[in-house]
Amino acid sequence: MSIGTPQQLEQLHHECSAARDRFQKRVIVCCGTGCLANGAAAIVGAFQKALREREINGFTVEAVKETGCHGFCEQGPLVVIEPQGTFYTRVKPKDVAGIIDKSIAENQVIETLLYKNPVTQTRIERYPDVPFFSHQQRIALRNLGKIAANDIREYVAVGGYQALAKALTTMTPDQIIKDITTSGLRGRGGAGFSTGKKWRTCASVKDERRYVICNGDEGDPGAFMDRSIMEGDPHSVLEGMMICAYAVGSQQGYIYVREEYPLAVIHLQKAIDDCEREGLLGDNILGTGFSFRIRIARGAGAFVCGESSALMKSVAGEVGEPRAKYIRSVIKGLFDKPTVLNNVETFANVPIIISNGADWYKSIGVPNSTGTKAFSLVGKVKNTGLIEVPMGITLREIIYDIGGGIINDRPFKAVQTGGPSGGCLPESKLDLQVDFDSLTAAGSMMGSGGMIVMDDRTCIVDVAKYFLEFLVSESCGKCVPCREGLYQLHRIVTRVTEGNATEEDLARAEKLSEAIVTGSLCGLGQSGANPFLSTIRYFRDEYLVHIREKRCPAGVCKPLIRYEINDKCTGCMACITACAYTAITGKKKQIHVLDQDKCTKCGACFAVCTYQAIDVI
């Protein structure tokens, strides 16, 4: 059927949710990129095969839903039995028969498939009780892992497109912009600009054409919030864009997705096609006279293409290089027309703000950063994955309550937030509130939401070097402070890790950083010195140890460390076998000897010694 009026949408909603409720139980198989990589497709196949062969109490193949990413990929493939919320991790195809026999036919729980809490070592039965989920609050990710990503009926069943209908039939564009402004929603793509203000400016420019663009570039390595939303809940992005288009008076939208996200492109395209077929995109949407179309533009996968002016050039088919924006793109953007550019997560928040109201949204989070934020929590924490938390939560809560603490309970050293050009915060900042302004004040930033946890075995200078290296190669190379400045900054930091830097070099690097920050053309350069500035701010001592004592306290910087065998050595000879450079000699059951001259510091011996008999000094 085609959805030509709000009434027809309402009717379809009832129909679809009835179809959903037809089954007493539903099996959710996570088919996000992470779980797919771990073999989720085979699980789905196993369910289909088993259920096609026999039907159990009316339970058929249709009750098995392939959903988007739950965010807990490392435990995948994940299977959830609803409505009980039974949560199975690391499921294999051979487990499927058991799940059908026990959990579906007989309401039993299969102990061995349950998640084991790494802190308490106890099994947890229900999804909401898993600490990784219980401390989260999911708004932008509300449908991820709940509905089939690739089925518009599933989205409509959970109230999808109701916000659009409400906006189109009961609100004026001005009211929508007011609501979004009042909600306090700030852009989730990095800079945290007020979404309402952006829309207001765009709407106020006199022009007959206007564009709405969704930034799905997500260039930060290790970040996958936007990808998960595009893959797992594409309709919420489309709905957000449609509401925006109506509010600012646009008829054409683009979603810019990077080449590396093929599944996101497929799911978005399917969602767009479905909407066009149902009449939710195209002319005269819901019979209100509003017309809007969306096209996907594919990016070549350069980090800088996420920057707004470069992105718009790329959408227009030119080389994605930033240009200076003294005239902002809300006024003169894509094809020189007024353009709203928002991030995927930003758009995903829009429908629910319209549905639940600005005050509801504003009540979540903290006054200057309302709502929630999605993060990809990675690094040395026990639970890694995609999370969404209310603004104002502390770093400690994220890392210890949701993340379960540091792997092997080693000491925490730093957490890097904000992607490559973000910053590293030390232990003393663990109780810092996570919101736009607090992070910036502490010398880091929200960025798009990468969060990397590091333990005491991480060398902070090495971390700075790593991120600078990324930025040097991702700089577009157009302007001098960024292209040459980041290169030289990286050289200086590299020399620190090699024991070849002086304290004057540090002073020079600080001055250089200022020039990079103030002199660069676009945001990449303007925040490009952050990896250095934030680490020197909190970890100057560690830089100085490298420089003055020629020592790497974390035991990471190769030129500054050496391996030594201590008297815990049992003479097991494992290290001799591991050393490809014949640097270790010794007899069985005798303490071994390591020849520093022959040693290349490859660390192989250290890795194999199970007696802690090798020290990194």
Next chain:
Amino acid sequence: MVSLTINGKLVRAAENEMLLAVIQRERIDIPSTCNHKAVEPFGACRLCTVEITRAEWDGWKRLVTSCLYPVEEGLIVSTHTPQVIELRKTILDLQLARSPKAPYVQDLAAQYGITRTSFEEMPDGDDCILCALCTRVCDQMGFRAISTVNRGHGKEVAPPLHQAPPDCVGCLACAQICPTNFIKYTDKGDTRTIWGKTFEMLKCEETGRPTITRAFAEYLSKHRDIPAEYFQYGDQSHREQTALTMGKIALWQRQEKA
């Protein structure tokens, strides 16, 4: 017309004019290596950065790139504040590290008191400062024969696939506009070679002196409605003259478009 203050002096400028042009007209010495009348402003060298404020900004200041900043009524501009000078010094220091042997860069840096870079000289540094004037002037004329390739620190100016560029007509505009004389070419009377491509030269019927390349003449007569004979009487084959002509053509084109 708008009026604004530059270094304490009230000046007037046409609407839509860029700050740098006004500053230069006022004969204030301000460096810029990526700006040229023949092409659109680009904002790559960042040397033309100046400080701006307004009476109503209550002391709040901002650094902007003057080549790209359109003049505004009531703007208060300072071109040589300590912060701006520091920034220019660092930029010149960086350019010198990239192109230690380029006299053009050496001279500019020396004006700001820098005779040796304080950074690591690039081992394979060359004279190209990546101002992209060459590629932009070539684009502007519609040839698009060369472009910048790669990104980040590995960026360079090159013809497609590092081969003799098929679209090059040998006009020399790129070599002429290049501030560091990095782009090499040879004129042998009958032939001209640039970017590894050799062109036949037309000759002035009166003086016998080479005028422009046949390829260029053909291009102009085909795309610009300029009779081919026109080039047979060109008495100037200096690259200077060529570039000026090209600049003019580019300007017409722009005016036509506007």
